[in-house]
Amino acid sequence: MTNPMTSGRIDKTNAAEIAKAWWVVLVAGLISVVVGIVILSIDWTAEDLALIVAILFIVGGVLHAFSRPIDGSGRGWNVFVGVLEALVGVAFISWPSPTLHVLAIFIGAWVVVSGLFHILGALANRHDNGPWALTFVFGIIELAIGIVMLARPVQTLGLVIALVGLWAIVAGAFQIVLSFEIRRLPELVEDGPA
Numbered sequence: 001m002t003n004p005m006t007s008g009r010i011d012k013t014n015a016a017e018i019a020k021a022w023w024v025v026l027v028a029g030l031i032s033v034v035v036g037i038v039i040l041s042i043d044w045t046a047e048d049l050a051l052i053v054a055i056l057f058i059v060g061g062v063l064h065a066f067s068r069p070i071d072g073s074g075r076g077w078n079v080f081v082g083v084l085e086a087l088v089g090v091a092f093i094s095w096p097s098p099t100l101h102v103l104a105i106f107i108g109a110w111v112v113v114s115g116l117f118h119i120l121g122a123l124a125n126r127h128d129n130g131p132w133a134l135t136f137v138f139g140i141i142e143l144a145i146g147i148v149m150l151a152r153p154v155q156t157l158g159l160v161i162a163l164v165g166l167w168a169i170v171a172g173a174f175q176i177v178l179s180f181e182i183r184r185l186p187e188l189v190e191d192g193p194a
Contacts, residue, residue, distance in 0.1 A: 011189065012186060012189050014189075015185040015186040015188070015189040016186045017068065018068045018069075018182060018185055019182055019183055019184075019185045019186050020068075021066070021067050021068050021182075022179045022180070022182040022183035023179070024063055024066055024067045024179075025063075025067055025175050025176075025178055025179035025182055026175070026176060026179035026180075027063060028059075028060055028063040028064065028067075028172075028175050029171075029172040029173065029174070029175025029176035029177075029178075029179060030172065030176065031056075031059055031060070031063075031172070032056065032060065032168045032169070032171050032172030032175060033168070033169050033172030033173060033176070034172075035052065035055075035056045035168050035172075036164075036165045036166065036167070036168030036169035036170075036171075036172060037165070037169065038052070039052060039053075039161060039164055039165035039168060040161070040162065040165035040166075040169075044161055049161060049164070050092045050093075050095070051092070051093065053089070053092055053107065053164060054089040054090070054091075054092035054093045055089065056089070056168060057085050057086065057088045057089030057092065057110075058085075058086045058089035058090065059089075060082075060085055060089075061081075061082040061083065061084070061085030061086030061087075061088075061089060062082065062086060063082070064078055064081055064082035064085055065078060065079045065081075065082025065083060065086070066078075066082070081117065085110075088106065088110050091106065092106070104149055104150070104152070104153035105150065105153050107149060107163075107164055107167075108146050108147075108148075108149030108150035108153065109146070109150065110146075111142055111143075111145055111146030111149060111167055112142075112143060112146030112147060112150065113146075114139075114142055114146075115138075115139045115140070115141075115142030115143030115144075115145075115146055116139070116143060117139070118135050118136070118138055118139030118142060119136060119139035119140065119143065120139075121135060121139075122135040122136035122139060123136065131178060131181040131182075134174070134177065134178060134181065135178070138170075138171075138174040141170060142167070142170070142171070145163060145166070145167050145170070148163065149163050
């Protein structure tokens with residue numbers, strides 16, 4: 001969503017261009033919430049959970065790669081993160097019977113990295129008119145969930161399923177809220193050059 005390598009202001013032209021793809025973030029959020037609810041409502045095996053998480057990562061990665069960063073920077077960062085996210089999904093499919101420990105480490109590591117990217121991106125872009133504070137808070141929540149997942153990788157499958165489901169719901173809810181902020185971005189941006 002934001003590129004931690006940039007810290008420029010968004011101008012009206014960039015804001016209008018970014019706002020055009022608000023629906024991509026909304027769709028990603030809705031899919032994430034639905035998958036989170038499904039994860040929490042079904043008695044999964046490790047292999048089944050790996051498949052559903054793989055689908056979540058691949059779809060999320062594709063949608064991420066096609067969305068514009070809300071800081072007005074080029075698409076390169078989103079494409080990089082989206083491809084990385086999709087590759088994590090492919091790793092789950094390629095290794096169809098991971099142990100709970102490996103599954104928890106894969107998911108926990110991704111959630112930690114994603115949280116750090118959100119935090120760094122928000123801090124680097126805190127002077128923008130965009131929703132940096134919302135991104136920062138989400139990054140803190142995501143980082144905390146990832147650390148818990150990494151600290152207890154051999155806990156029961158139920159704990160991992162609950163954390164994955166909750167993470168998907170929280171991430172989806174964040175994306176839904178953010179999508180409407182992105183849609184309003186042209187109204188929030190001051191006139192002037194980036």
